[in-house]
Amino acid sequence: MIRRVEKKDYEKIMEIWKNSNIKAHDFIDKGYWIGNYENVRDNYLPISDTYLLEEGGDIKGFISLIDSTFIGGLFCGVNNQCKGYGTKLLNFVKERYPFLELAVYDKNVKALEFYQKNSFKIVKTQVDENTGELEHIMEWKNKE
Secondary structure, three states: OEEEOOHHHHHHHHHHHHHHHHHHOOOOOHHHHHHHHHHHHHHHHHHOEEEEEEEOOEEEEEEEEEOOOEEEEEEEOOOOOOOOHHHHHHHHHHHHOOEEEEEEEOOOHHHHHHHHHOOOEEEEEEEOOOOOOEEEEEEEEOOO
């Protein structure tokens, strides 16, 4: 089941956020993610449209959007990756929003390939000023 995140879910999804970021972005010092934990929880989550995928009472992953267009994050628990949960979450928002964009690090090859497989196109490449890492801005548009 996919549903909107409630405040009571924050602790669980933030653990998914932290652990998934550290795993996927091993080219960035894990202190960066730990240092941003409270900011994401206290400032980002309350202003985003965030949906989680839950099975049997267990949160498998979540997706967050800012301003109804920018995917700030799509994360699945480290034991729930490559099981179709990310695709389900992405399809959920693609059915509800006509245009989506996101940023993905160049070195996060799995994520880059995932988004390309799901019809996102690179429209710009730049350096992320927070990490110094090369990132791609990607877009998806509903063709209907």
